[in-house]
Amino acid sequence: MNIENAKSQMRKGMLEYCVLLLLEHRPSYASDIIQQLKNAELLVVEGTLYPLLTRLKNDGLLQYEWQESTQGPPRKYYALSPEGEQFLEGLDSAWTELANTINYLKNIHPNLIESK
Amino acid sequence: MKKNITINLCGRLFQIDEDAYEMLQKYIESLRSSFGKQEGSDEIVNDIEARIAELFAELKQQGIEAITIEHVKDIITRIGKPEELTDSDGTDSEKQGEGTDGHKYESFHSAAQDIYNNVRERTAGKKLYRNPNDKMVAGVLSGLAAYTNTDPVWLRLLTVLLCLFYGAGLIAYIVLAIVVPEAKTPEQLLQMEGKDVTPQNLADVVVENKQTTQPSRGCLGTLLFVLFSIIAAIFVVIASIVGVGLLISLLLVIVSLVIVFTVPSATHLSLPFDIGYLNLGELINIHPWIVITFIVGVLLALSIPLYAIGHMLFSRAGKVLPMSIGQRILWIVLWVASLCCLFPALVWIQQQETYRYNQGMNDEYSYQGVMMSHQDKHFLRRGDWNLIKAENCDHYTYSGYYNGNHNLRFLDVYNENCEEVFQVERKEAVEPGVYRMDCAVRAEGPGPCIYVIGDSVMLKSIPVYEPQDGVPDMGWFNISIDNIVVSGDSIAYGLSSDEDFTGQTCRAQWFSATDFKITRTGDLPK
Numbered sequence: 001m002n003i004e005n006a007k008s009q010m011r012k013g014m015l016e017y018c019v020l021l022l023l024e025h026r027p028s029y030a031s032d033i034i035q036q037l038k039n040a041e042l043l044v045v046e047g048t049l050y051p052l053l054t055r056l057k058n059d060g061l062l063q064y065e066w067q068e069s070t071q072g073p074p075r076k077y078y079a080l081s082p083e084g085e086q087f088l089e090g091l092d093s094a095w096t097e098l099a100n101t102i103n104y105l106k107n108i109h110p111n112l113i114e115s116k
Numbered sequence: 117m118k119k120n121i122t123i124n125l126c127g128r129l130f131q132i133d134e135d136a137y138e139m140l141q142k143y144i145e146s147l148r149s150s151f152g153k154q155e156g157s158d159e160i161v162n163d164i165e166a167r168i169a170e171l172f173a174e175l176k177q178q179g180i181e182a183i184t185i186e187h188v189k190d191i192i193t194r195i196g197k198p199e200e201l202t203d204s205d206g207t208d209s210e211k212q213g214e215g216t217d218g219h220k221y222e223s224f225h226s227a228a229q230d231i232y233n234n235v236r237e238r239t240a241g242k243k244l245y246r247n248p249n250d251k252m253v254a255g256v257l258s259g260l261a262a263y264t265n266t267d268p269v270w271l272r273l274l275t276v277l278l279c280l281f282y283g284a285g286l287i288a289y290i291v292l293a294i295v296v297p298e299a300k301t302p303e304q305l306l307q308m309e310g311k312d313v314t315p316q317n318l319a320d321v322v323v324e325n326k327q328t329t330q331p332s333r334g335c336l337g338t339l340l341f342v343l344f345s346i347i348a349a350i351f352v353v354i355a356s357i358v359g360v361g362l363l364i365s366l367l368l369v370i371v372s373l374v375i376v377f378t379v380p381s382a383t384h385l386s387l388p389f390d391i392g393y394l395n396l397g398e399l400i401n402i403h404p405w406i407v408i409t410f411i412v413g414v415l416l417a418l419s420i421p422l423y424a425i426g427h428m429l430f431s432r433a434g435k436v437l438p439m440s441i442g443q444r445i446l447w448i449v450l451w452v453a454s455l456c457c458l459f460p461a462l463v464w465i466q467q468q469e470t471y472r473y474n475q476g477m478n479d480e481y482s483y484q485g486v487m488m489s490h491q492d493k494h495f496l497r498r499g500d501w502n503l504i505k506a507e508n509c510d511h512y513t514y515s516g517y518y519n520g521n522h523n524l525r526f527l528d529v530y531n532e533n534c535e536e537v538f539q540v541e542r543k544e545a546v547e548p549g550v551y552r553m554d555c556a557v558r559a560e561g562p563g564p565c566i567y568v569i570g571d572s573v574m575l576k577s578i579p580v581y582e583p584q585d586g587v588p589d590m591g592w593f594n595i596s597i598d599n600i601v602v603s604g605d606s607i608a609y610g611l612s613s614d615e616d617f618t619g620q621t622c623r624a625q626w627f628s629a630t631d632f633k634i635t636r637t638g639d640l641p642k
Contacts, residue, residue, distance in 0.1 A: 030163060030166075030167060031167065031170055034167075044196075045193075045194070045195060045196025045197075045200050045201070046167065046194055046195045046196065047147075047164055047195040047196035047200070047201040048196060048200070048201055050160045050163045050164050050167075050201075051151070051154070051160050051201060053163070054155075054156040054159050054160045054163070055155075055156075057156075058155055058156055071173065072126075072127075072128060072169070072170070072173060073126050073127045073128070073166070073169075075166075076163070076166075
């Protein structure tokens with residue numbers, strides 16, 4: 001298993017959380033989200049996002065509305081639904097736990113393990 | 117120089133090279149088929165299309181007039197190949213990642229899943245046709261082999277083996293040969309093999325066909341070809357004859373039905389297929405739905421095969437396209453359904469008709485609920501006789517041997533074992549008074565009586581006939597009952613062998629009576 005593969009697995013695991021975070025305070029349409037994720041180097045191929053958005057929407061975590069655009073046809077603007085917000089809170093606490101665990105694991109001094 | 121076309125993508129127009137367009141179309145199609153199983157696949161692909169339109173619009177803004185294949189390639193790498201997209205979304209990747217390591221305990225489930233996936237994969241995007249380029253008989257098995265991506269040789273062996281089981285393989289083959297259409301156009305050949313219908317592939321098929329149809333067939337091949345041509349010709353001739361027969365039958369049935377419903381008493385006309393005897397004209401008033409079901413069933417059962425044969429002959433002549441599998445199945449189902457309507461309705465109608473006929477026979481040949489001959493019935497009815505008992509009687513009247521007048525009928529009952537139980541009675545309205553009854557009687561043994569009911573019941577046994585040589589009177593006696601007191605307004609008299617009534621056991625094989633006569637002999641005694 002090479003490092004790229006491991007990295008991509010980590011990204012995949014986080015993608016859902018990141019999308020929900022992006023949409024928490026600001027409804028966006030797909031290209032916006034793609035741009036943001038690309039900036040954060042979370043997305044390799046753009047197409048990955050569309051199945052994810054559709055799945056989240058079908059699970060009731062996201063909702064969308066059509067908004068007119070100055071350039072071109074109307075766009076789908078995605079936003080969190082009330083369930084999505086709850087779900088995000090759950091993910092937030094899970095993330096905090098995870099981050100704590102990682103930090104803890106990182107900061108263990110080799111001596112401490114030996115002493116146990 | 118490249119040919120350039122204009123496409124409409126999500127409401128916006130773009131100039132695009134033809135090869136670029138083909139690539140794009142292929143990409144979107146492959147997305148559709150790879151998301152196919154997933155929920156909301158249409159939505160996903162539509163969103164991706166919108167994204168492509170956006171990226172095209174960006175290119176346009178940069179001043180690019182026509183989109184080339186390079187642009188499309190860039191966009192495809194940017195959005196991702198179908199494998200990358202479905203792979204990264206949850207469940208599929210887990211299966212692929214872990215399937216190799218463990219999960220052996222789930223072998224059964226995963227094996228079934230594997231077979232299913234395998235079949236799906238092999239048949240994906242294919243259509244079942246008979247293969248005209250590689251056929252032994254009708255190309256069914258090589259078409260099936262192309263559909264399931266297997267070797268036709270194994271399927272052929274399997275079919276030959278199956279023929280050993282009561283010809284199951286043969287029947288299945290014939291059904292498939294009828295139901296599955298032959299791949300005739302290059303498009304159908306491509307669909308049969310699951311290849312995309314692109315200009316390049318079509319050209320390949322056309323070229324390949326030219327090459328494959330040219331080479332000679334070889335000796336056996338020619339022989340088989342001639343044999344099949346002859347069989348096909350015979351088949352066409354038979355089908356035509358059957359078709360003409362069906363057409364004539366259909367016309368006869370229609371004419372017969374028109375006659376049945378327009379001509380009263382058509383029951384007695386001898387119409388084709390005995391339709392007249394079914395008495396539909398009357399039945400339709402009583403049970404309209406069953407008669408309508410029957411008629412519709414008959415017409416469909418005759419006209420569907422007629423249509424199928426006509427269609428087949430026309431399509432052989434190249435005038436019309438052959439039917440699709442769906443159409444063929446639909447017609448077959450419809451035909452079977454019409455038979456399923458027709459036969460129960462026919463059986464029911466025949467039962468009704470038989471019942472009605474029996475009913476008519478009963479009316480014709482029974483008197484007061486007892487079956488008897490026409491003459492017996494008429495005699496009893498004309499004589500106003502009331503049949504009180506009639507068991508084990510072979511007949512009820514007879515003619516001849518009475519005082520030489522052979523045409524006169526009289527009451528006469530016969531049973532070889534003297535078991536007849538018989539009683540008839542007639543009532544006459546009379547003035548009150550005293551009466552006498554005379555009648556002529558005979559009996560083969562003791563038991564039968566004549567009787568009169570005035571104020572009381574008066575019985576008189578019939579004297580037993582004693583055969584004498586050379587005497588032609590056949591044992592007739594004239595007997596009478598006298599002093600019958602009638603204070604009411606009617607008198608009843610009759611003949612009886614009923615032990616319960618006469619008090620005497622009947623031991624006569626036959627007995628007869630006639631010429632009952634009531635005479636008033638005086639007034640009622642004061």
